[in-house]
Amino acid sequence: MFADAQSDPSLSEDEFDAQEPRLRTALLKAQYRQLERADRSLLIVVAGIDGAGKGAAINLLNEWMDPRHIQTLAFGTPTFDEQEHPPFWRYWNELPAKGKIGIVFGSWYVPLLLEASRKKPRPRRMTAYANAIGRFEAGLAAEGVQIIKLWYHLSARAQAKRTATLLGSAETAWQVTPADRKVQKKYNRICHAGQHIIEHLNPPYAPWTIIPSADEHMRAVCTAQTVLQAMTHRAPTPKAQVFIAPGIARRRSPDRLGQLDYSVKLDKDDYESELGLLQGRLARAVRSDAFKKRSLILAFEGQDAAGKGGAIRRITHALDLRQVDIHPIGAPMHDELMHPYLWRFWRRLPRQGRIAIFDRSWYGRVLVERVEGFASSADWRRAYAEINDFERQQTDHGAIVLKFWLAITPEEQLQRFHERERSPFKNFKITPDDWRNREKWNQYASAANDMLARTDTDHAPWHVIGTNDKRYARVHVLKSIVAALEKTL
Amino acid sequence: MFADAQSDPSLSEDEFDAQEPRLRTALLKAQYRQLERADRSLLIVVAGIDGAGKGAAINLLNEWMDPRHIQTLAFGTPTFDEQEHPPFWRYWNELPAKGKIGIVFGSWYVPLLLEASRKKPRPRRMTAYANAIGRFEAGLAAEGVQIIKLWYHLSARAQAKRTATLLGSAETAWQVTPADRKVQKKYNRICHAGQHIIEHLNPPYAPWTIIPSADEHMRAVCTAQTVLQAMTHRAPTPKAQVFIAPGIARRRSPDRLGQLDYSVKLDKDDYESELGLLQGRLARAVRSDAFKKRSLILAFEGQDAAGKGGAIRRITHALDLRQVDIHPIGAPMHDELMHPYLWRFWRRLPRQGRIAIFDRSWYGRVLVERVEGFASSADWRRAYAEINDFERQQTDHGAIVLKFWLAITPEEQLQRFHERERSPFKNFKITPDDWRNREKWNQYASAANDMLARTDTDHAPWHVIGTNDKRYARVHVLKSIVAALEKTL
Known part of the structure; x- marks a missing residue:
């Protein structure tokens, strides 16, 4: 040659x-x-x-x-x-x-x-x-x-x-x-x-x-x-075959959101005690020497008003602010649109010894971008394999990657939307977009089920949590993080 | 309290x-x-x-x-x-x-x-x-x-x-x-x-x-x-007094550009031999162990067509591309306008052991922004002190900061403009802006003289070089860099 x-x-x-x-x-x-x-x-x-x-x-x-x-x-x-x-x-x-x-x-x-x-x-x-x-x-x-x-x-x-x-x-x-x-x-x-x-x-x-x-x-x-x-x-x-994700051959994804138990509850006293103890275990784990060579990447997805913000705050309260970055992910900005989709997430990844929390994440491509038609069918279909590879590169390098889908029922969401609208300092959290998304409930649920079927990997597992009861949800999120950390470190 | x-x-x-x-x-x-x-x-x-x-x-x-x-x-x-x-x-x-x-x-x-x-x-x-x-x-x-x-x-x-x-x-x-x-x-x-x-x-x-x-x-x-x-x-x-630069009290800056000798020349053989030897000394200096704890910051300013690009290329030819970053500085982009003026230069500074070359620089504020009225009078007047401080912070940390003003005469510039226009692959270098700037020759010269009077410091000196003869200019630039490096390292 x-x-x-x-x-x-x-x-x-x-x-x-x-x-x-x-x-x-x-x-x-x-x-x-x-x-x-x-x-x-x-x-x-x-x-x-x-x-x-x-x-x-x-x-x-x-x-x-x-x-x-x-x-x-x-x-x-x-x-x-x-x-x-x-x-x-x-x-x-x-x-x-x-x-x-x-x-x-x-x-x-x-x-x-x-x-x-x-x-x-x-x-x-x-x-x-x-x-x-x-x-x-x-x-x-x-x-x-x-x-x-x-x-x-x-x-x-x-x-x-x-x-x-x-x-x-x-x-x-x-x-x-x-x-x-x-x-x-x-x-x-x-x-x-x-x-x-x-x-x-x-x-x-x-x-x-x-x-x-x-x-x-x-x-x-x-x-x-x-x-x-x-x-x-x-x-x-x-060619599209290059990007086949595991499980993508299955015609219909299991309805994990539909099968979830939304009735689980935690009373206030148990909540406060469990929360404090879990926060303590989290704080100790990320302060440990073993964590200095690892990093923690948390991605939060879920329906609007499912309580992502509240769950994230319960985590950050246990952390030194100097160790953690919170990235709220919205529609991509101009320079982000001028680069490959995953570029903006690569740039936000934590170095060793640090924690990054994504409030919405790279899964936007197979959720909102898919449902709203912002991404072409080829783009979002390809994304499952790309995302698995993206996460794999992080975990291969020592990162712990955990993903949370916070799930509520449509009835609970409606109630929370109304509450938000009534509160003078919470109504910024509710926009016409939220109401529009709600009308596409089933489309979003189906996209989520597909996503769960294709990207729930051993190296970067999904935790699907019913959040009709906020206390249960917050404790459950913390528990999953603490368990993963304590198992790994 | x-x-x-x-x-x-x-x-x-x-x-x-x-x-x-x-x-x-x-x-x-x-x-x-x-x-x-x-x-x-x-x-x-x-x-x-x-x-x-x-x-x-x-x-x-x-x-x-x-x-x-x-x-x-x-x-x-x-x-x-x-x-x-x-x-x-x-x-x-x-x-x-x-x-x-x-x-x-x-x-x-x-x-x-x-x-x-x-x-x-x-x-x-x-x-x-x-x-x-x-x-x-x-x-x-x-x-x-x-x-x-x-x-x-x-x-x-x-x-x-x-x-x-x-x-x-x-x-x-x-x-x-x-x-x-x-x-x-x-x-x-x-x-x-x-x-x-x-x-x-x-x-x-x-x-x-x-x-x-x-x-x-x-x-x-x-x-x-x-x-x-x-x-x-x-x-x-x-208050404006906070930002008084040394020498700013002088009413009228000396006409350094007017007093420059534009007739100096170098013949081709001397040029090639001197250039090679200087490039060798430059290459050795930045490969030295002593340089690993320093960095080199070069800023190039001068009239359009004064030969900044050519001078910069003669430097980079002596360098490992992995060690150097070249930053062409144009009008600020949207996100740069949303931040303090010096922000975009801070972000481009070299780490230790590295070299950054600025093709136009932070001096834009007291040159083009002043002359064209893009900066308020208060803004550019304040900039002299800010720039001196900015450069001082770099040199205090071990950087070597050198600034070059490449100067041509109006007649030589006119000839180069015409040459550029005639060449099918050089006419991208000449824009209506260049002709407009040329009409403001004296305003730019006066801004440059003020700049030289206020920012030619011991820690970050200006080298004002007549470039009617490109060979002389390139060798002179290299000589100044090599001298500064060999003196410091």
Whole structure:
């Protein structure tokens, strides 16, 4: 596959000069068209043999296009901050907005390349890395991120020659780092690793292109042509099968909300005593040394007026405010709409030793967005698998993820709505939206049942709690959290 | 000053019940009015005696108002990330947008309080902390951030009693942390420290209020009343004298741009050799161990077409892309306009071991915003002192801050504009704005001269470079950076 590049083809000065103005003009035009449409972003992943001039290629793209709309996303050794989050967190954080271009250097391929170029790559790790990359890229592509991947290649001879030339003059010798010399010895292994990766992770929506790099003119023209081609042609969308969630084959989800016991109650004295004791256990658990390497992610969903706010407050009362972040999730803001759906949740995830509480969550996609038609059918159907994967990445990194569906009966909701309307300081909590949602009770219930059937996983379980009695609900929520923490820590 | 609170006043259940609905309704109304106007944000700083119920007060505000528009900004021990930036960085980062409320817990008063409650507070540190806080608050207040500060107070007796009560029951004992018991012994010192701080840092635009906290009803009502008062009354603006920059007294700034030698030149061979050698020295300097504890901040300003982009590229060619961020600065975006002016620059500052290059910078306020009337006269006049302080905070923390004014003559600019217009891939660089700015040549030059006179400091010097000859300019820029790095490291 590297055959063409291995022969180190070159382009004469004249040939290059003939192409440059046309390419630059076309690239700029394509860039402005993309910016104006703002319906997708472009990620250019840069990888390849060391010394092939990846840095120069990135500089070239910045010089040939309008650099104000290009972000160079260069990742080195993970920082402390990054280490406290799942591996893909830093890539999610830096995703460019629609209309923009991101050039990724030190991408998600680095760990896989390192593993693949070991003397004996460990197959299980290779598979795990590759699967994670596959899911990541498919998810982005489905959300309107166009991905192209460039492999900068040159022969071992050209690599050695280039190093010798640079070292030959004091003016250029500094360009050769100690790491560069080491890498030369591993030329064959890196080639092999690259080949493996290009073969296995080359879907039509995120294709690799090999850029012959021994000659700088050739490298420049091939880079520009590949980027131009991507900007003027829409990539195919990943097929729906990529995103099949467990249980999705079942035609009809069990009616968990309908089967719930809404009559359970707790009297006031029991409530206050149990609440205090549970809060104490919660406080101790999250102050423990063991928790310093974990994090806690709580997602609250449920019908309007089911008591999410009250339940959350009973949790936060037991916590040091410096340890917890509460994220009320509403309709996405402008910059959130300009990014893939899960972007805004990735950005709000807690680092180690911390707690994040989501008052409504990433499940909005399969609830309100599904029912109200804000998300296309393909989008919300795909979301179950994406969400399971999203949560899995958190738990794999040590997070404890718990999800609560607080459920009331329609009669109880009506009563609470009326109460809210009557209170001068609670009526802000009730809006025409709430009444509208109520009319779609069954649609929401059915979406919730589907969601529960598809996303109630071992690693991130749902707790479905009847909240007609607020005291019972609050104690039950706390109990579930305390049990999960005490079991894990 | 604590006399009233020291007597631990209380409010009966009946008195409280009579006030609650009115207060809650008024608070909500005020919050929505502020949200609608979106012309200022409110910061509520929470401090005081431990065990006085600060956490409960924060919970109360979240319960009594619409919590979706309140951010609880709780700061603990600085994280690794935070330690790699100046102390105020984390507070700048978290400032709420206009219309919103931020409750600050673990605020910028914590280091000062710790120092003040030492057996022997070190006077120099006390002054340094206090001055930094004074400047920070004055700057925010001038930018439309309303600040109120609440000191939660109770007597030593009430504090001890509260602890004993909590410890008396297994349901509440967990609320007393080991730190709480320690703090009790230091009651007098903390009182004294609080008194000192309230006396010395109590300007009308960021006033302290003492909240009697032994009784929870009293605490709730006083908190609510103070917040309500702040939201319904506009705080005074800090006086202009607070922001006097050095040299600002001079009526007329020296004409540094007029006196510059624009005829200096460098021939091609010398250029290429010098450039390579300087890039090598730059590359080595930023790869050095000594640089790992520093950072480099480069700001580029100058007339349009003076060659900022080209100069910046000659720098980045010598750098590992993973170590550097380039920030092109244009007109502020919506969320930037909703925050104090310097907010967007604080967010882009490099951590230790990293380099940030600003293509246009925070000097926009005293250049384009001044000339075009985007900033009020008070705003840009104030900016000189704010900017000097901003840069000082960076250099105090180990950053190397260098600023470049790239200067061309009007004739050279005209020629470059025409060149750009003629090139199919450079004409994106020339806009009607550029021609308009050119007509205001003298106004911009005069603003630049004022800026140079007021912000050319020892800690963050300006380099004014004639760029009619691009080669000379690029080499000169690199030389200045290398000299500063080699001198410092």
